[in-house]
Amino acid sequence: MKTIKPQKLGLLTRCFEYNQRFYFAVSVLMYVPLGGEADLLSEASMWEMVPDEIGKEGILEAAIPKARAEFLAAGFAFPPGVQPSLACTVRIAFAGREKSLNVFGDRFWEMGQSSEPQPFKKMALSWQRAYGGEGFSKNPLGRGFKPVKGAQGTVHLLPNLQYPGETTYDPDIPITPACFGPLDISWPQRFSKAGTYNKAWLKEDFPAFARDIDWTIFNIAPEDQWFEGHLNGDEAYCFENLHPEKSRIEGRLPGFKARCYITRKAESGDVFEELPTRFSTAWFFPHRERAVLIYQGLCETIDEDGSDIVHVMIGAERMGEPRPQEHYLDVLAKRLDKEKGMFYALKDSLLVPEGLPKSGHAAPVDENPIREKMRKRMERQIAEARAVAESYGLDPDVHAPKTLPPEEPAPDLEHLPEFMAKLEAEAQKQKKEAEISLEGVERRTKDLLASLDMDFEEIRKEYKEKPKGPPAFSAQEKIDFMEQLAEKMHKQDLDPEEIEGYLKDEDFRQRLFDGELQIKEFYRMSAHHQDPVTALDKEAGERIRQMAIEAHAKGESLAGKDLTGVDLSGLDLRGADFQKCFMESSNLEKANLQNANLSQAVLAHANLTDAHLTGANLSGANLGGACCVRLNAENSDCRDTILVKSNLTGASFANADFNGCNCSGAIYEDTNFSGVRAAQLKFLECDLRGLIFSGAHLHKCVFLNVELSGVDFSGAFLQASVFLDVIGKQCRFAGADMTNVRFVGQSVFDGSIFSNARLDDANLRGISLQDSDFNHAQINRADFSECNLRNANLYRAVGHEASFVKTDLNDASMISLNMMKGSLQRADIRGADLRGSNLYQVDMARVYANQYTQLGDTFTKKIRIYPRRVAPNEA
Numbered sequence: 001m002k003t004i005k006p007q008k009l010g011l012l013t014r015c016f017e018y019n020q021r022f023y024f025a026v027s028v029l030m031y032v033p034l035g036g037e038a039d040l041l042s043e044a045s046m047w048e049m050v051p052d053e054i055g056k057e058g059i060l061e062a063a064i065p066k067a068r069a070e071f072l073a074a075g076f077a078f079p080p081g082v083q084p085s086l087a088c089t090v091r092i093a094f095a096g097r098e099k100s101l102n103v104f105g106d107r108f109w110e111m112g113q114s115s116e117p118q119p120f121k122k123m124a125l126s127w128q129r130a131y132g133g134e135g136f137s138k139n140p141l142g143r144g145f146k147p148v149k150g151a152q153g154t155v156h157l158l159p160n161l162q163y164p165g166e167t168t169y170d171p172d173i174p175i176t177p178a179c180f181g182p183l184d185i186s187w188p189q190r191f192s193k194a195g196t197y198n199k200a201w202l203k204e205d206f207p208a209f210a211r212d213i214d215w216t217i218f219n220i221a222p223e224d225q226w227f228e229g230h231l232n233g234d235e236a237y238c239f240e241n242l243h244p245e246k247s248r249i250e251g252r253l254p255g256f257k258a259r260c261y262i263t264r265k266a267e268s269g270d271v272f273e274e275l276p277t278r279f280s281t282a283w284f285f286p287h288r289e290r291a292v293l294i295y296q297g298l299c300e301t302i303d304e305d306g307s308d309i310v311h312v313m314i315g316a317e318r319m320g321e322p323r324p325q326e327h328y329l330d331v332l333a334k335r336l337d338k339e340k341g342m343f344y345a346l347k348d349s350l351l352v353p354e355g356l357p358k359s360g361h362a363a364p365v366d367e368n369p370i371r372e373k374m375r376k377r378m379e380r381q382i383a384e385a386r387a388v389a390e391s392y393g394l395d396p397d398v399h400a401p402k403t404l405p406p407e408e409p410a411p412d413l414e415h416l417p418e419f420m421a422k423l424e425a426e427a428q429k430q431k432k433e434a435e436i437s438l439e440g441v442e443r444r445t446k447d448l449l450a451s452l453d454m455d456f457e458e459i460r461k462e463y464k465e466k467p468k469g470p471p472a473f474s475a476q477e478k479i480d481f482m483e484q485l486a487e488k489m490h491k492q493d494l495d496p497e498e499i500e501g502y503l504k505d506e507d508f509r510q511r512l513f514d515g516e517l518q519i520k521e522f523y524r525m526s527a528h529h530q531d532p533v534t535a536l537d538k539e540a541g542e543r544i545r546q547m548a549i550e551a552h553a554k555g556e557s558l559a560g561k562d563l564t565g566v567d568l569s570g571l572d573l574r575g576a577d578f579q580k581c582f583m584e585s586s587n588l589e590k591a592n593l594q595n596a597n598l599s600q601a602v603l604a605h606a607n608l609t610d611a612h613l614t615g616a617n618l619s620g621a622n623l624g625g626a627c628c629v630r631l632n633a634e635n636s637d638c639r640d641t642i643l644v645k646s647n648l649t650g651a652s653f654a655n656a657d658f659n660g661c662n663c664s665g666a667i668y669e670d671t672n673f674s675g676v677r678a679a680q681l682k683f684l685e686c687d688l689r690g691l692i693f694s695g696a697h698l699h700k701c702v703f704l705n706v707e708l709s710g711v712d713f714s715g716a717f718l719q720a721s722v723f724l725d726v727i728g729k730q731c732r733f734a735g736a737d738m739t740n741v742r743f744v745g746q747s748v749f750d751g752s753i754f755s756n757a758r759l760d761d762a763n764l765r766g767i768s769l770q771d772s773d774f775n776h777a778q779i780n781r782a783d784f785s786e787c788n789l790r791n792a793n794l795y796r797a798v799g800h801e802a803s804f805v806k807t808d809l810n811d812a813s814m815i816s817l818n819m820m821k822g823s824l825q826r827a828d829i830r831g832a833d834l835r836g837s838n839l840y841q842v843d844m845a846r847v848y849a850n851q852y853t854q855l856g857d858t859f860t861k862k863i864r865i866y867p868r869r870v871a872p873n874e875a
Contacts, residue, residue: 001306004313004335006348008040010047011314014063015306017208024301026256027063028277028314030293032789034237034286035246038254039357046292048856053285057221059182063606065296066280067215069227071095073180073242073284077103077123080247084119086239087162092180094282095235099224100164101125107158109171114158122244129160130177139177144168167241182220193217206867229276233257233293242286255319256353258295258538263311263329270310272329275299305806315351379404469533470582470602471519473514479503527604528624528644533585534850536565540617552576557595569607599637623870723747732758743767826869829853839863846870
């Protein structure tokens with residue numbers, strides 16, 4: 001269920017059951033000022049204030065519709081005048097109902113007489129100050145019922161709050177507790193209305209409210225604060241002696257009305273409908289000059305979860321100014337828009353009354369001091385440049401930078417959608433203007449080059465080409481050039497002091513070498529993003545090939561060599577050292593590089609078809625875009641290796657170390673990753689069909705929006721891995737350790753095999769597992785709630801405390817399943833076979849069975865079968 005609401009409204013929802021029907025209730029909360037103009041304050045500020053006033057354990061609203069409208073108040077009594085007072089009277093008049101309380105300073109019984117009240121300037125209006133105390137059921141929080149022990153010994157206090165006309169003459173004669181606050185549901189004033197909860201209720205209605213419940217149990221105010229019907233929202237109010245500075249606050253409620261719409265799932269499609277609301281509760285906080293107004297609505301739903309309700313949207317309007325349903329339907333569409341919905345979520349004006357005071361508007365999106373500082377700096381630099389141009393008698397508008405245009409003020413959150421639309425339109429306009437301008441420049445350039453007998457298209461093609469091959473920069477060559485330049489300057493009687501100064505500067509030399517290393521490292525990491533280099537000519541290729549053969553024959557290292565484009569195909573180079581070599585676009589087809597050292601080598605775009613790299617060190621190497629068809633790299637070290645967009649068809653990396661490897665965009669077909677070690681590897685938006693992961697160690701790996709159908713994970717270690725929006729039909733997880741694995745989103749694993757797998761504490765909630773096989777699997781505490789397990793096989797699976805809430809188990813084989821203390825609550829087990837299963841203490845409330853459900857020889861001690869299922873069409 002998605003909630004759509006403005007920032008100025010609070011929303012509480014609740015599903016409940018009564019008389020075998022299910023209901024969905026909403027409460028809309030408006031936080032408004034008292035004694036001023038009509039306004040809506042933010043929900044965030046309301047929740048900031050409420051705990052301070054009613055306590056962290058206090059309940060502002062239970063989201064159960066009230067039989068009678070009511071008002072409540074929290075706060076303090078403030079005697080009039082500046083001096084402390086012995087007593088005062090507080091008064092609330094609201095919607096034609098009036099209630100007063102006499103407030104006294106602290107008193108105690110003394111020789112059967114009331115002591116003189118202690119002067120006070122502020123007194124809490126709470127049940128702790130009203131008549132009651134331990135043992136007095138109608139207010140066990142209060143004072144006066146009996147003496148209590150304190151720091152000064154035992155004392156018998158009198159209440160601070162009393163109804164006018166009710167006097168305390170005798171400490172043994174109780175009086176009525178007096179307060180404006182909420183009654184606890186455990187007190188008899190409310191609890192006596194709960195209804196009858198007996199065996200009949202347990203069998204027929206549990207966990208619903210009793211059929212004979214008195215719905216005024218959910219009226220939390222004292223009865224003298226109730227109204228016969230419901231309220232409008234524009235009622236008059238008056239508060240006396242309830243504010244520290246104002247002895248009287250009066251006015252009218254703002255006249256707002258709550259609107260609520262829901263989207264409900266139906267067979268014919270989603271239905272958008274209004275859920276009528278009524279103003280039921282006014283919570284006053286006079287000392288804060290604030291009130292919370294609560295509007296309630298109710299509708300039937302198909303089950304106790306309200307699963308047929310997709311969206312809930314609330315808004316507020318002025319009385320007499322209703323917006324049409326089409327307006328709210330349009331707001332819903334805007335809020336659900338995938339691209340712009342986030343901006344419309346900030347546009348409160350679409351869901352609150354028009355013309356609210358400006359103070360209620362959102363703050364500006366951004367007040368960025370860094371941006372302001374940068375702008376001032378730019379303005380200063382531009383002014384200096386223009387001044388220089390003027391000093392030479394030049395027109396600064398022609399020969400200097402133009403002044404910055406006025407900065408458009410940042411929009412507030414309310415106007416962010418329009419601001420973003422304006423930016424997008426301006427960007428498109430500038431892009432079009434730039435394209436037109438570029439076309440003109442290209443046309444003039446083409447004409448100019450044609451007049452010089454030059455080919456414009458050829459030049460443009462060369463200009464647009466991406467860089468190829470390894471970087472040409474060499475720190476040593478740069479130093480050698482500077483030394484030669486200094487020597488020439490000496491011979492020509494020129495002063496080489498500056499150059500020689502650089503040459504003597506060790507920091508300068510070190511910066512050059514560090515820069516070279518950084519450039520090479522950048523190339524190693526990104527070579528696969530460049531266009532492939534062109535092949536070496538035959539003579540150069542043969543020379544480098546021969547050099548490599550001779551060096552390897554002598555046992556010499558080739559580390560760090562530039563072998564870009566070299567052809568080493570078919571060679572026996574076992575154990576060769578190619579560490580940090582540049583071998584982009586090299587041809588290693590059918591080469592034997594067993595146990596070779598290729599760590600941090602660049603093999604981007606290389607041809608490794610049918611090559612042998614078993615036991616090779618490929619850690620940190622870049623094989624991005626390489627052709628690795630039928631490559632044998634078993635037992636290799638591929639830590640931090642780059643395999644981005646490489647073709648791994650038929651390749652085998654069995655038992656390789658893949659920790660930190662980047663395989664995004666690789667092509668897999670009959671690819672063998674069995675036994676690989678790859679903790680925290682991420683597979684994002686790729687097709688892994690044809691991959692073999694049997695026996696792989698894939699701890700905490702992430703598979704996001706991946707096609708996995710047919711992939712073999714048999715015996716794999718997948719603890720704490722995540723499968724998000726994955727299609728994995730007919731996968732094999734037989735014998736895999738999938739403890740605490742998370743299957744999330746719209747994942748589908750129909751027909752997959754989990755036999756003998758360990759799925760303890762796994763989350764499979766809501767995914768499709770139709771025709772899947774869990775025979776002999778361990779599924780202790782696993783969550784299969786709301787899964788599709790139609791025709792699944794759970795033969796002899798062990799699932800202590802496993803959850804199958806609302807799971808579709810139609811025709812599933814659950815023979816000898818051990819799910820002790822688990823839950824099948826509201827599961828659909830029509831046609832399921834549970835013969836011989838251990839259902840000890842299993843929750844089967846509202847399970848959906850039929851004449852084809854088989855329960856023979858099941859162990860059902862302490863099983864829960866109530867409440868019975870209520871069919872949706874009966875509700």
